[in-house]
Amino acid sequence: MIRKFVGRTVSTALLLLGAAAILLPFVWMLSLSVKPRDEIFSTEIALLPSRLEWRNFVVALTSTDVPLFLWNGLVVVLGILxxxxxxxxxxxxxxxxxxxxxxxLVFGLVLAGLLVPFHVTAIPIFLGFAQAGILNTYWALILPFIPTAFGIFLFRQAISQLPTELFEAARVDGLSETAIVWRITFPLVLPAATAFAIFSVTAHWNDLFWPLIATTDPQLATPPRGILYFRDEESGDDVGPLMAAALIITAPLVIAFLLAQRKFTQGLAASGLK
Known part of the structure; x- marks a missing residue:
């Protein structure tokens, strides 16, 4: 009994330590976003400011085009998804x-596709898009990510656990394969779709590598690319507004995950991923 209690205590302590290490940068970002400038560069380390400097958020939203960056990010991630x-x-x-x-063989190729990082294909895709004349467009940010080996694998694992008799009965009732996919299969694997949506949206919302290559127009800047423009401006030296902008860009992902975390865990369980 004592050994079990000690083991559980040690496991909990390690989990809390890992969570603290992961959350510390976000907590520090939140702290800096509401700190006055003189306290940000103070030699004393304090998470709580003496007063809340909400002006940092006003500067972040007015001196740069953060709403446009958020809109571009929303268009891109939803288009990709x-x-x-x-x-x-x-x-x-x-x-x-x-x-x-x-x-x-096809499924083996899908698994092989999981091993190929996007960076390997970035240059051929860039050259092809340059020849097609679609650089500096939303399509340049969306098209490369439509083929998703991970999505096919995740949904295949979830669909393979559904009873075959269900699909046979649908065919007997006269449903086409397309109707079976969208009217029967997709609603049944909705938890897996939610899990995949979180993976997809998070990955492409935070992606800086491809937007940095495929676009040069500030009007098409996604949130991470927009932060770079923010740093290039005069206000970029003001750490408070910079952290406020980073917090505004990060907040939608955190809120979306908190709202969908139950479906997320159900989707991973249903697809057999550990």
Missing amino acids: VFQLVFAVPCAYALAQRTFRARA
């Missing part, structure tokens, strides 16, 4: 519930 679902769900359904030649 919608197209990923449109293509990944039918592909996963075919791999999980349909029998055809080379199905194992």
